[in-house]
Amino acid sequence: MDPVMGASVLMIVLLFVLLASGVWIAVALVAAGAAVFFFYAPVDPGQIIASTIWDASWSWALTALPLFIWMGEILSRSGLSANLFGGLAPWLRRWPGGLLHVNVIGCGVMAAVAGSSAVTCATVGRMSIPELRKRGYNQSMMVGSLAGAGTFGLLIPPSIIMIVYGVLAQQSVARLFIAGILPGLMLIALYSSYIALWALTHGKEAVAQVDPPMSFVEKLRRSRDLLPVLLLIVAIIASIYGGLATPTEAATIGILGALGLALWNRSLTWAMFMDSLLSAARISCMIAFIISSAACLSVAVGFADIPRALANWVQGIGLSTYGLLFVLTILFLLVGCVLEGISILVLSSSVVLPMIVAAGIDPLWFGIYAVIVIECAQITPPVGFNLIIIKSMTGMGIWQITRAALPFLGLLLFAIVLITVFPEIVTFLPDLMSN
Amino acid sequence: MTIARVLDRLYLLCGYLSAFFLAMIAVLTLAQIICRQLAFPLETSELSGFCLAASTFFGLSHTLVKGEHVRVSLFEGLSSAALRRTLEMWCCAIGALVAAFATYNVALFARDSHTFGDLSPGLMAVPMWIPQGTLVLGLGMLTIAFLHQLVRLMAGRMPQYLDKTTVLED
Numbered sequence: 104m105d106p107v108m109g110a111s112v113l114m115i116v117l118l119f120v121l122l123a124s125g126v127w128i129a130v131a132l133v134a135a136g137a138a139v140f141f142f143y144a145p146v147d148p149g150q151i152i153a154s155t156i157w158d159a160s161w162s163w164a165l166t167a168l169p170l171f172i173w174m175g176e177i178l179s180r181s182g183l184s185a186n187l188f189g190g191l192a193p194w195l196r197r198w199p200g201g202l203l204h205v206n207v208i209g210c211g212v213m214a215a216v217a218g219s220s221a222v223t224c225a226t227v228g229r230m231s232i233p234e235l236r237k238r239g240y241n242q243s244m245m246v247g248s249l250a251g252a253g254t255f256g257l258l259i260p261p262s263i264i265m266i267v268y269g270v271l272a273q274q275s276v277a278r279l280f281i282a283g284i285l286p287g288l289m290l291i292a293l294y295s296s297y298i299a300l301w302a303l304t305h306g307k308e309a310v311a312q313v314d315p316p317m318s319f320v321e322k323l324r325r326s327r328d329l330l331p332v333l334l335l336i337v338a339i340i341a342s343i344y345g346g347l348a349t350p351t352e353a354a355t356i357g358i359l360g361a362l363g364l365a366l367w368n369r370s371l372t373w374a375m376f377m378d379s380l381l382s383a384a385r386i387s388c389m390i391a392f393i394i395s396s397a398a399c400l401s402v403a404v405g406f407a408d409i410p411r412a413l414a415n416w417v418q419g420i421g422l423s424t425y426g427l428l429f430v431l432t433i434l435f436l437l438v439g440c441v442l443e444g445i446s447i448l449v450l451s452s453s454v455v456l457p458m459i460v461a462a463g464i465d466p467l468w469f470g471i472y473a474v475i476v477i478e479c480a481q482i483t484p485p486v487g488f489n490l491i492i493i494k495s496m497t498g499m500g501i502w503q504i505t506r507a508a509l510p511f512l513g514l515l516l517f518a519i520v521l522i523t524v525f526p527e528i529v530t531f532l533p534d535l536m537s538n
Numbered sequence: 539m540t541i542a543r544v545l546d547r548l549y550l551l552c553g554y555l556s557a558f559f560l561a562m563i564a565v566l567t568l569a570q571i572i573c574r575q576l577a578f579p580l581e582t583s584e585l586s587g588f589c590l591a592a593s594t595f596f597g598l599s600h601t602l603v604k605g606e607h608v609r610v611s612l613f614e615g616l617s618s619a620a621l622r623r624t625l626e627m628w629c630c631a632i633g634a635l636v637a638a639f640a641t642y643n644v645a646l647f648a649r650d651s652h653t654f655g656d657l658s659p660g661l662m663a664v665p666m667w668i669p670q671g672t673l674v675l676g677l678g679m680l681t682i683a684f685l686h687q688l689v690r691l692m693a694g695r696m697p698q699y700l701d702k703t704t705v706l707e708d
Binding site: 121122123124125126127128129130131133134137149150152153154156157160161162163165166169170173348351352354355356358359377380381383384385386387388389391392393395441442443446 | 553554556557560561563564567568570571583584586587588589590591593594595597598600601602604606607608609610611612625626628629632633635636637639640642643644646647669670673
């Protein structure tokens with residue numbers, strides 16, 4: 104067998120067997136990398152894996168990751184999630200579709216703080232589902248908007264998955280953050296318009312109990328724990344956009360802000376502080392470990408010449424840019440059945456990123472594209488991560504939830520088409536930034 | 539104190555070390571921001587990188603026993619408990635093998651840095667074997683943690699990373 108082919112087969116079979124049998128992702132990546140080196144590269148696998156693990160584990164761009172995770176852990180323990188519903192509901196009460204919009208906006212806020220769509224979905228759902236049920240909202244819209252909204256928020260900075268992509272693809276994390284803003288806002292607008300349209304056209308089904316009106320001051324009082332969080336997020340984005348701070352520095356200020364907020368609403372205790380720090384250490388350890396491990400596989404795959412062979416093959420069969428994107432979309436959707444967002448990105452990066460560069464696709468644009476596609480995969484039947492989470496929260500059947508999420512999946516796919524046809528939606532803000 | 543208790547303490551200690559180095563990244567970055575305001579240049583980004591590496595690798599064993607390393611769970615709903623036990627043992631054995639391989643080679647790598655007197659590229663000129671040593675310690679603890687889980691499984695007990703509701707006995 105031709106060595107490139109042999110190495111590819113070895114890698115795919117090993118990864119498949121190890122991952123399917125439940126071996127930890129990071130462990131499987133190192134094992135596959137070592138095997139490819141051992142059989143197909145004229146170097147000592149031990150030496151090169153040691154230096155690769157080391158090089159990948161102390162990159163400065165990656166230091167923003169644990170800091171933003173810690174900020175999120177502090178904020179989510181400081182009463183943010185408990186106040187999310189109460190703080191948003193008074194403002195959204197009169198919109199057509201009413202408090203269903205809490206799911207959309209709530210997920211937007213929560214996702215800026217939490218790292219993954221699964222966590223976002225679970226946190227927002229735990230609060231909003233009982234409240235919406237009590238008021239008699241349409242079950243299918245309630246669940247569908249939650250499943251859908253849990254996903255797009257990852258575009259809104261500061262986003263953990265963007266930091267991971269930035270490190271993998273060697274793209275500026277600051278520019279990625281900024282690139283996610285417009286697509287993120289666009290999706291919020293799409294979702295909210297859909298909910299409003301639905302409410303206006305489904306008179307009877309859309310009827311729900313309306314909360315009593317509230318004075319402006321009362322509204323402000325209800326959201327007093329929420330507004331500082333919004334201000335904090337806006338300040339972080341603004342300081343990065345204005346070039347005042349690097350993402351790492353902005354995250355540090357974010358931590359101070361989060362601690363200050365917790366102090367102000369009296370949720371800051373020593374136990375809470377340690378709890379948030381240890382929890383952040385575990386999450387960032389898990390992510391950083393798979394990033395270092397993926398670097399091993401990446402280097403091995405490069406040595407075995409797989410990316411170049413694949414890029415040549417893509418050119419050889421005359422696959423257009425759109426054709427390539429289509430194939431990758433299908434691939435991501437398949438992997439999304441069993442894996443969570445960040446893992447999909449890390450796992451596929453070693454092969455996919457060189458192909459993207461060879462095909463002349465802007466890696467910055469592809470980052471946003473990949474995040475939306477990967478998030479689609481979380482609500483695609485038959486198995487999607489967010490679907491399973493909602494199933495465990497509501498006790499509804501998986502197909503029932505899938506059907507409810509379908510219109511929102513359609514909107515996500517529509518957004519993908521939009522950013523493909525008009526890449527400026529992604530590149531406009533970052534381009535402004537560099538000037 | 540039994541060996542198992544000592545190990546549990548060690549994993550927790552590693553978890554605290556990981557948390558400490560995470561907090562240090564924030565402290566170092568904050569120091570850099572403050573010094574810049576006072577027009578006193580202080581470059582801490584390299585040290586932050588070393589703290590990140592230390593935080594990640596010290597956290598490995600603690601994160602493992604807390605069950606927070608990601609894996610694909612195709613066989614979670616498998617009915618045969620015996621088959622699931624065997625699969626878990628296979629996973630832990632592979633984990634121990636890979637972790638031991640990484641520990642050994644990173645240790646050799648750090649020893650070479652020490653022998654050649656490699657210094658970090660920044661102004662601080664830290665001997666490279668010191669931050670690299672934190673990787674060796676963390677990976678070594680991960681190896682021990684995998685072996686510990688394997689031993690528990692062979693003795694008919696639950697691995698610590700699975701939650702208490704999982705049943706591995708028929």
